[in-house]
Amino acid sequence: DVHLVESGGGLVQPGGSLSLSCSASGFDFASHAMHWVRQAPGRGLQYVSSITIDVTSTNYADSVKDRFTISRDNSRNTLFLHMNSLGPDDTAVYYCVKDREPYNWKYFDSWGQGTLVIVS
Amino acid sequence: DIQMTQSPSSLSASVGDRVTISCQASQDISSYLNWYQQKPGKAPKLLIYDASNLETGVPSRFSGRGSGTDFTITISSLQPEDVAIYYCQQYDFLPLTFGGGTKVEIK
Numbered sequence: 393d394v395h396l397v398e399s400g401g402g403l404v405q406p407g408g409s410l411s412l413s414c415s416a417s418g419f420d421f422a423s424h425a426m427h428w429v430r431q432a433p434g435r436g437l438q439y440v441s442s443i444t445i446d447v448t449s450t451n452y453a454d455s456v457k458d459r460f461t462i463s464r465d466n467s468r469n470t471l472f473l474h475m476n477s478l479g480p481d482d483t484a485v486y487y488c489v490k491d492r493e494p495y496n497w498k499y500f501d502s503w504g505q506g507t508l509v510i511v512s
Numbered sequence: 513d514i515q516m517t518q519s520p521s522s523l524s525a526s527v528g529d530r531v532t533i534s535c536q537a538s539q540d541i542s543s544y545l546n547w548y549q550q551k552p553g554k555a556p557k558l559l560i561y562d563a564s565n566l567e568t569g570v571p572s573r574f575s576g577r578g579s580g581t582d583f584t585i586t587i588s589s590l591q592p593e594d595v596a597i598y599y600c601q602q603y604d605f606l607p608l609t610f611g612g613g614t615k616v617e618i619k
Contacts, residue, residue, distance in 0.1 A: 503555035
C-alpha cells in the first residue's frame with residue numbers, strides 16, 4: 393500500500409521559514425511525479441507545487457512562487473518543501489501527494505495525512 | 513489560471529437519491545478533469561479521472577461525464593458513507609486548479 397507521511401509542520405512567526413518532509417513507501421518513489429497541495433482551515437484544496445521524477449521540471453502556484461522550493465531525494469524516498477517568507481495566508485494543512493505519471497502532472501492519486509503549518 | 517466553478521456549493525439529499533454535482537471550467541480543458549472525495553477529517557481521495565473513468569475500488573454508483581468546459585459527477589443512489597466534500601480538478605493547464613468544493617449531506 394502507498395504510504396505518505398508528512399512531517400515538519402508547526403507554528404512559525406510571520407516572515408519565518410519552515411521545511412516540510414514527506415517520507416514515501418509502498419511504491420517506486422523514483423518513478424512518480426510528486427506534489428504538495430494545501431488546505432487552509434475550513435477552506436478548499438489549493439495546489440502548491442509539483443516536481444517530476446528527475447527534478448528537471450518544477451511548478452509553483454503564483455501565491456508561493458519565489459518563496460517555496462520543492463525538491464526530492466529519490467535515494468531516500470523523500471519529498472521536501474522549503475518555505476520562506478511565510479505569512480498568515482500560508483496557514484494550512486499541507487498534503488504530500490503522489491501522481492500516477494512520472495513526467496506529467498495530472499492525477500493526485502494518493503495523499504498523505506497532512507501536516508499543519510500555522511503562521512502566527 | 514483556469515477557474516473551476518462548482519455548483520451547488522452544498523446540497524442535502526435523502527439516502528437513495530440521485531445526486532449530481534457540476535463543475536465548469538473557465539476555458540476548454542478537453543477531458544482533463546478529475547474528481548476527489550474528502551470525507552470529514554480525512555485526506556482527499558481520487559474518485560474519477562479523465563472526466564469519466566472510475567478509480568479502482570470506487571463504487572459503481574459514482575459516475576462522471578463531460579468534456580470541454582462542463583462536467584458532472586453523479587451519485588446514482590446516495591449512501592450515508594458518501595457524506596463528503598467533492599472537488600473537481602483540471603490538469604490541462606498549469607497551475608493545476610481545483611473547484612471550490614461541493615458539500616454533500618444526508619437529509
